[in-house]
Amino acid sequence: MNQAAIHKTLAGKPGSKPTSGKLGLLFEKRRAANFTLIQDLFFSLYPEARHTASFESLQKILADHFQNRSAELKLQDLKRQGEGNWYQSGAWAGMQLYVDRFCGDLNKLKDKLPYFEALGINFLHLMPITKRPAGPNDGGYAVNSYSEIDPAYGTDQDFISLTAAFREKGICLMLDFVVNHTSDEFPWALEAKAGNPKYQEYYYTFPDRNLPDLFEQSLPEVFPETSPGNFTYCPQMGRWVMTVFNTYQWDLNYTNPAVFLSMLENLLDLSNKGVDVIRFDALAFLWKKIGTTSQNLPEAHRLIALFRLCLQVVAPGVIILAEAIVAPEEIVRYFGQDILEGNECEIAYNAIFMACLWNSVATKKTRLLRQSLGNLPPKPDTCTWINYIRCHDDIGLGFDDSHISALGWDPHTHRRFLLDYFCQRLEWSPAKGAVFMYNPFTGDGRITGSTASLLGLERAIEEKDASKISTAVRKILMLYGIILAAPGIPLIYAGDEIGMLNDYSYMNEADKVMDSRWINRPIHDWRTVSRLSSEKNHASGIYYGLQHLIALRKQQPGLADTRSIRYHDAGNDHLFVFERDGESDNGILILANFDDSPQVVRTSLLGALGYLREGQFQNLIDGKTKKVRSGLLEISPGELLWLRKC
Known part of the structure; x- marks a missing residue:
């Protein structure tokens, strides 16, 4: 039995409104139930006797943050425990969006709640809204704060008001927890730059290139075009710092227990603000070790489980999503295996499903799709997937080479074909996408572009071909109809519901021009939305088609992920x-x-x-x-x- 199931048993049957004393007793029961596993995980990562005081600090952090959790959220935790694995319901339909590009700020987002209700959306993933650098910031994933709202989006009180409105409407809120790195403007990084040795140990910093060069022998490059290598020299500090993603994103050093404790506090602060699902960004990279790729290491899994078990003690109604865009056999490991089965993340992105759908679009064949899904290792019964067609990020081509070879295709040549098909290298292809992070040494690259443009709608509109427009609309509804029927939570990328096309304006902005992912991050077209009911066109066809499919999904008990x-x-x-x-x-x-x-x-x-x-x-x-x-x-x-x- 996983720990969440134990907590449900401890909570007993849902009944009358419990007193604060009973809620406190349930906290103590959860802490006792998790104590041994938390202790074992903590000391497996930090075995030295000197870390005993850190473990005692962990216990105080849990008690303090439970005390600070509102009565309303504690009652919601109890309700969700009574419901069991509430996130496996077929009633959820999600949308991912950038608040600023969707509507402006948090208050305006609250005004858009009727839009979500009309479409049938009750699960929202808001892209990062906390403070970030004014210049390049990786779309908000270079964080200056884990909890303070960036003034561009509003105030902390605006956010608290928004989460309350979400709860009133039954909308589940997902926010990112950028768990692998901070920006180089984060308070810890500023202290490190100023020469504070305590905070230099919060990151991987080195006085010379000896250890960085050893790391580099096995570390792959995430952004080879814009940020080659994995280390950046910091002249203020006079040291090299690990920067796996971008030069302004400093990797956190989780071999230091002080980092874990500080990040645990940030995680619990976020949950206490009313977030329902916390998306662990780039969690595959959390533990670094010379001689490895520093991805998917056993220590990373233990660290994630430690975060999750601590979160369950304080806020058992809050769950974690694994943002692990890795090989299929690695993805399911983020649900937990062996003693940790069901004790890591409750949700993960079904990235191979998404990639194989796009492969089927290009090849018109479904054997790789069927074969890849059929060979995906089973997940725990208590966990579920996020299923998606497009998101803010690129489309990776992380297929299993053996599955491609079994179809009689050469894996390298096939990936090259997919890049050519979707990225305007074949005259006959209807797709209008762009290459993201092409590596000339390996020939690898990824794909970006809006759903509509990748499926031929942009080209069809340019050609004023009604037949091709109709074909593109059918394909959009087909792909979304597939994920709406699949086990898990379907996630629509904002703009897809009205068939928005590629946005090329990023090419005129200095801080975005090198990142082709911005082609799929458009300003939401509210003018088109205002005409949906009065104009019969591709946008209205997609919108009302999706609205119908979402409503239909919610009526079918057979579509829950318990089936x-x-x-x-x-x-x-x-x-x-x-x-x-x-x-x-x-x-x-x-x-x-x-x-x-x-x-x-x-x-x-x-x-x-x-x-x-x-x-x-x-x-x-x-x-x-x-x-x-x-x-x-x-x-x-x-x-x-x-x-x-x-």
Whole structure:
């Protein structure tokens, strides 16, 4: 049994409103239940006897932050414990957005709550809103503070007011916790630059290149074009500092327990402000060791589990998302394995699902998609996925080479084809994307661009081709219809719901021009939104199509992540076919055609699975019952079907 399940048992059955004394007793029970595992994890990372005082400080941090947690949030914790794994419900539908580019600031975001409600969105990931450097800041991921709101977005009180409004509306809020690094303007970094040895030990700093050169022998480069290497010389400090991402992002040194304790306080402060899901950014990089890639190390997993178990003691209604865009077999490890199973992160990005969907768009084939998902190691029953099509970041091509080779393709050549297809290197491709961080030495690169532009809508509009516009709209709805039916929380990237295109304005801004990811970070088009109900065009088609699919998802008990999924070989590689909750009467069969031509599936398969009776099937999406007059069901290009079990 994982610790969250133990806490649920300790909390007992939901009943009348508990007193503050009972809530305090539950805190002590949670702390006692977690104590041994927390202790073992802490001293496995910090084994020296001198760290006993640090462990005692950890206990005080937990007690102090529970004391500071509001009664309202404590009651919400208790309610969620009573609900069990509340985040596995099929009722969640999410959106990711930049507050400034979506609407301006936090108060204006609160005014947009009716927009989210109308679309069916009840889970919001706000990109970083805390203080950051005025110049380059990696979209807010170079942090000057973990809890203070940047004045550009409003005040701390504005944020508290927003979280209260979210709770009133039943909206789940996710914020980032940039756990791997700070900006070089963070107070600890400023102290380090000033020569304070205490804070120089909060980062990986070195007086010469001896140890950095040893690290570099095995460290890969994250941003080879704009930030080659992994160390930056700081003249104020007279030392080299580890900067794995950008020169202005200093990696935290978690081998120092003072760093963990300080970051734990930052984490608990964030949870006490009313955040429901905390996204651990770049958590694969947390522990550094010479002779390794310093990614996915066992110590990083133990550190994450330590954070999570401490968070459960104070705020058991708050959960952690793993931002681990790594190989498929590595992703599931962030849910926890062996003694830590179910005791690391409750949610993780299903990055391989996203990448394989885009592979199917380019190849018109679904075998790699089906094979990759079918071979993904099982996750714990208590955990779930974030499923997405696009986000603020690039599309990585982290496929398993053996899966590509099994299809008869050369892995390197295939990745090159995908870059060419999506990044305007093939005249016949409808996609208009851009390359991100191409490495000429390895030939590796990533893809960026908006969903609509990558699926051909931008080019179709330029050509004023109504047929191609219609095709692009169908493909957008098909991809989102797939993730809305998949196990996990579907996340829509803001702007996709109205088919927003690439934004090339970043090329005129000095602090953004070198980062092609800004092509998919547009200013939200509220003018188009205002015309959705009065104009019939691609934007309204996408918006109302998504609105319908989201509402439909919430009506289907078989789509919760407590229900099963099975992938089926339809005998046609252009089709992606999977089934949810097929063992019950709530079963749903999803069929999608990735080809540009009509494709067929055998009706015998539909009948054998229970979705065809007397030659008839019911499509949940249009609500119609249709009759098949032959042994084959034809599926149009880009068509999506959700079939109800007969």
